[in-house]
Amino acid sequence: MKALVAVKRVVDYNVKVRVKADGSDVDIGNVKMSMNPFDEIAVEEAVRLKEAGKVSEIVVVSLGVKQCEETLRTAMAMGADRGILVETEAPLQPLAVAKLLKAVVDKEQPQLVILGKQAIDDDANQTGQMLAALLGWPQGTFASKVVVADSKVDVTREIDGGLETVALKLPAIVTTDLRLNEPRYVKLPNIMAAKKKPLDKTTPADLGVDPAPRLTVLKVAEPAKRSAGVKVASVQELVAKLKNEAKVL
Amino acid sequence: MASYKAPLRDMQFVMHEVLEVGNTLATLPGYEDATPDVLDSVLEEAAKFSENVLFPLNRTGDEEGCHFDNGEVKTPKGFKEAYQQFIEGGWTGLDCDPQYGGQGLPKVVGFSISEMQCSANMAWAMYPGLSHGAYAAVNNHGTDEQKALYLPKLIDGTWSGTMCLTEPHCGTDLGLLRTKADPQADGSYLISGTKIFISAGEHDLTDNILHLVLARLPDAPKDVKGISLFIVPKFIPTAEGGVGARNKLACGSLEHKMGIKANATCVMNFDGAVGYLIGEPNKGMQCMFTMMNAARLGVGMQGLGLNEVSYQQALAYAKDRLQMRALAGPKFPDKPADPIIVHPDVRRMLLTMKAYAEGGRVFSTWLGLLLDIETQSQDEAEKQDASDLLALLIPVAKAFMTDNGFEATNLGLQVFGGHGYIREWGMEQFVRDARISQIYEGTNGIQALDLIGRKVLMDQATKLRKFTKIVHKFCEANGDDEQLKEFIEPVASLNKQILDITMQIGMQSMSNRDEAGAAAVDYLRLLGHLVYGYFWARMVKTAQAKADTGDAFYQAKVATARFYFAKLFPEHLSLTAKLKAGAKPLMALDSEHFALHL
Numbered sequence: 060m061k062a063l064v065a066v067k068r069v070v071d072y073n074v075k076v077r078v079k080a081d082g083s084d085v086d087i088g089n090v091k092m093s094m095n096p097f098d099e100i101a102v103e104e105a106v107r108l109k110e111a112g113k114v115s116e117i118v119v120v121s122l123g124v125k126q127c128e129e130t131l132r133t134a135m136a137m138g139a140d141r142g143i144l145v146e147t148e149a150p151l152q153p154l155a156v157a158k159l160l161k162a163v164v165d166k167e168q169p170q171l172v173i174l175g176k177q178a179i180d181d182d183a184n185q186t187g188q189m190l191a192a193l194l195g196w197p198q199g200t201f202a203s204k205v206v207v208a209d210s211k212v213d214v215t216r217e218i219d220g221g222l223e224t225v226a227l228k229l230p231a232i233v234t235t236d237l238r239l240n241e242p243r244y245v246k247l248p249n250i251m252a253a254k255k256k257p258l259d260k261t262t263p264a265d266l267g268v269d270p271a272p273r274l275t276v277l278k279v280a281e282p283a284k285r286s287a288g289v290k291v292a293s294v295q296e297l298v299a300k301l302k303n304e305a306k307v308l
Numbered sequence: 309m310a311s312y313k314a315p316l317r318d319m320q321f322v323m324h325e326v327l328e329v330g331n332t333l334a335t336l337p338g339y340e341d342a343t344p345d346v347l348d349s350v351l352e353e354a355a356k357f358s359e360n361v362l363f364p365l366n367r368t369g370d371e372e373g374c375h376f377d378n379g380e381v382k383t384p385k386g387f388k389e390a391y392q393q394f395i396e397g398g399w400t401g402l403d404c405d406p407q408y409g410g411q412g413l414p415k416v417v418g419f420s421i422s423e424m425q426c427s428a429n430m431a432w433a434m435y436p437g438l439s440h441g442a443y444a445a446v447n448n449h450g451t452d453e454q455k456a457l458y459l460p461k462l463i464d465g466t467w468s469g470t471m472c473l474t475e476p477h478c479g480t481d482l483g484l485l486r487t488k489a490d491p492q493a494d495g496s497y498l499i500s501g502t503k504i505f506i507s508a509g510e511h512d513l514t515d516n517i518l519h520l521v522l523a524r525l526p527d528a529p530k531d532v533k534g535i536s537l538f539i540v541p542k543f544i545p546t547a548e549g550g551v552g553a554r555n556k557l558a559c560g561s562l563e564h565k566m567g568i569k570a571n572a573t574c575v576m577n578f579d580g581a582v583g584y585l586i587g588e589p590n591k592g593m594q595c596m597f598t599m600m601n602a603a604r605l606g607v608g609m610q611g612l613g614l615n616e617v618s619y620q621q622a623l624a625y626a627k628d629r630l631q632m633r634a635l636a637g638p639k640f641p642d643k644p645a646d647p648i649i650v651h652p653d654v655r656r657m658l659l660t661m662k663a664y665a666e667g668g669r670v671f672s673t674w675l676g677l678l679l680d681i682e683t684q685s686q687d688e689a690e691k692q693d694a695s696d697l698l699a700l701l702i703p704v705a706k707a708f709m710t711d712n713g714f715e716a717t718n719l720g721l722q723v724f725g726g727h728g729y730i731r732e733w734g735m736e737q738f739v740r741d742a743r744i745s746q747i748y749e750g751t752n753g754i755q756a757l758d759l760i761g762r763k764v765l766m767d768q769a770t771k772l773r774k775f776t777k778i779v780h781k782f783c784e785a786n787g788d789d790e791q792l793k794e795f796i797e798p799v800a801s802l803n804k805q806i807l808d809i810t811m812q813i814g815m816q817s818m819s820n821r822d823e824a825g826a827a828a829v830d831y832l833r834l835l836g837h838l839v840y841g842y843f844w845a846r847m848v849k850t851a852q853a854k855a856d857t858g859d860a861f862y863q864a865k866v867a868t869a870r871f872y873f874a875k876l877f878p879e880h881l882s883l884t885a886k887l888k889a890g891a892k893p894l895m896a897l898d899s900e901h902f903a904l905h906l
């Protein structure tokens with residue numbers, strides 16, 4: 060069974076991003092970039108499935124600028140077999156990504172597609188769901204446990220009330236949550252080996268998808284600075300403030 | 309909470325933008341796969357391991373220390389697991405020969421990784437560090453059989469190594485060495501004697517420990533000409549390379565020491581232990597010399613690593629700790645006081661740490677690349693130049709980087725005020741750990757003697773001129789650049805002076821040998837500043853060319869360079885004055901008169 064994993068190159072989780080002076084976007088020039096942490100978990104899960112003999116081939120896909128190649132190489136160093144880069148300079152929104160991934164899925168015909176539940180840059184949490192809709196496949200989002208057996212996959216999902224397990228018929232979409240696994244440290248020889256693994260390049264035009272944004276960003280602003288707190292004299296005062304000032308009650 | 313992040317951006321700046329190592333490596337056979345993108349991936353993964361696995365064990369390892377029980381040594385909690393993870397990741401074979409299972413990566417990237425490991429956990433890093441020394445000894449001087457037997461185990465990390473030189477009565481002066489080697493009929497030797505201060509002499513990380521021991525054959529000449537090198541395994545290997553019978557050697561005790569408490573410093577007793585000659589009889593010191601450059605640069609990296617990690621903590625603290633107001637008026641009026649980073653003196657301490665770390669990083673990376681050229685280049689002239697520059701500058705790297713490293717950790721502690729003196733904050737550990745790097749692998753005083761005597765005066769400054777020529781060319785080529793002038797001029801001027809100063813010391817020491825000895829330490833620092841000045845000027849050139857990217861990294865580089873040239877580089881003036889004063893003030897006082905009240 061073939062598994063396809065989508066990996067996104069994002070601003071490293073250690074970087075504190077700043078808003079550009081003109082408020083058009085956040086400034087990501089010259090900052091450290093790495094693989095979206097949820098996608099690392101997705102790759103790790105695929106590699107574990109392969110090690111367990113449930114998956115025979117892992118294809119990793121990234122969409123974006125040329126440097127996404129590095130992200131694909133990292134995924135291959137973790138254990139993916141080959142990479143596909145859908146190269147474009149265009150800004151990509153979740154719907155465009157889902158459409159592009161659908162085109163790749165149509166070609167590759169995987170039985171399982173694993174994605175991060177969200178990317179830590181825009182935190183959209185949409186791509187997996189949109190891809191499932193476009194493909195008409197079942198989805199198991201926010202996975203904290205994935206069990207593949209025969210032609211189905213049991214996905215334990217982290218939901219507000221606790222855990223929920225869904226049984227999906229393959230082919231299916233899984234999006235990963237934090238507790239699914241702990242990604243491995245890459246072994247040095249595998250970094251070298253990753254360099255020699257196949258990496259194919261294609262473009263949105265090749266895939267027949269128009270990735271143009273459908274949403275317009277009006278303005279990006281820093282969150283309001285936290286102002287100093289006040290001491291309240293009584294519970295009554297606190298409740299009153301929560302009601303009238305904070306308007307949370 | 310203490311935290312460490314490998315300075316990847318600066319490492320990449322140094323490697324790719326300033327030194328363009330990719331261009332050099334591409335010309336060296338064997339390094340075809342070591343393209344810049346591969347080097348970056350390797351650095352990134354090594355960074356993760358150092359930050360997330362090694363660093364959390366640093367303070368706990370220091371608090372717990374090593375345990376000695378009846379000849380057995382246990383390393384602190386977590387050390388063994390981290391080591392296991394490290395060898396499973398294939399990291400021990402990084403720059404080792406692929407023929408024996410190594411990854412064959414360039415040494416230059418290996419040194420950057422050792423910076424990270426020393427920042428994260430110097431005591432831990434010494435275990436694989438010493439094995440690497442043993443690997444180099446066997447690889448350079450062993451027979452094919454010895455290589456086939458030992459190298460795969462050292463490379464996969466299941467066996468480790470040590471260097472056994474020091475004895476109770478001899479450290480610097482190995483000519484006094486007494487450990488004996490008795491030849492046996494089967495070609496092996498029985499080694500007897502006591503070695504002290506043996507790092508990683510005994511521990512629980514590996515299945516076997518290979519001791520590289522300096523000892524004397526029965527008929528050997530006195531002094532250093534009569535020393536041979538032996539490999540003495542803790543367990544004698546079976547023919548198939550397994551772990552065989554226990555050899556007659558044992559750890560007698562562990563030293564209780566100031567720092568690197570998690571690294572076992574052992575008294576090793578050899579009681580007729582079976583050993584095998586490495587290299588030729590009586591050529592043990594020569595064998596040691598071939599590994600010395602890499603080993604000394606390795607110790608320099610300890611100074612750099614601790615400099616960096618102490619800086620990172622001090623910087624975070626200085627932005628967080630609120631005390632007093634900026635002299636020029638409050639910078640953060642809404643807070644009860646300003647963060648201490650507003651105060652000029654705190655900035656002096658932080659910038660000193662920063663400038664020494666970044667200067668040391670580019671210098672050591674360049675030396676790492678020279679080591680690669682020295683071993684891999686096909687061009688004999690290029691090889692010779694690399695070898696000469698290394699001979700000259702390795703003692704500078706070892707002593708200047710560790711002296712600065714110690715100063716930096718001490719400043720880091722000072723930034724924390726009283727809290728720096730309290731163990732919980734971890735700042736005093738860096739000071740204690742840094743202190744040893746000035747002592748072992750040849751004290752810094754001995755490095756200075758080696759520099760001025762063997763490396764500079766012995767060849768009438770031929771090697772020195774090779775370096776000053778590089779500096780001169782750079783200054784010539786860039787001296788007219790208005791933006792660079794302020795950095796180039798001081799370097800060019802010191803570059804000229806240093807040759808005159810060298811000549812003078814040379815002349816004086818012809819009539820009085822003490823003159824060279826008296827000059828040595830100041831002279832080494834003087835050359836250190838010439839080297840750092842040169843590399844700071846080069847970094848500025850690269851950074852200024854990219855100023856219009858608007859990237860604050862480049863602006864910070866230039867500002868740090870200005871600090872270096874304004875506040876640290878001028879040390880050369882006092883050094884020059886001290887050098888002028890010569891040996892007399894040191895030698896005038898009768899040894900008997902040092903303390904007349906005793």
Ligand SMILES: Cc1cc2nc3c(=O)[nH]c(=O)nc-3n(C[C@H](O)[C@H](O)[C@H](O)COP(=O)(O)OP(=O)(O)OC[C@H]3O[C@@H](n4cnc5c(N)ncnc54)[C@H](O)[C@@H]3O)c2cc1C
Nearest residue numbers: 471472473474478479480505506507573748749750751753
């Ligand atoms: C923690 C630790 C780990 C160590 N690990 C190892 C190891 O793994 N293997 C190993 O073999 N050794 C090891 N050593 C030993 C170390 O290399 C020696 O301590 C060092 O070389 C100095 O030797 P010494 O202690 O005998 O000092 P000495 O040689 O007695 O020197 C004392 C002082 O005199 C100075 N001095 C000596 N001769 C001269 C001279 N001609 N001119 C000017 N000054 C001079 C020295 O610079 C020093 O300041 C270790 C030591 C320590 C403390």
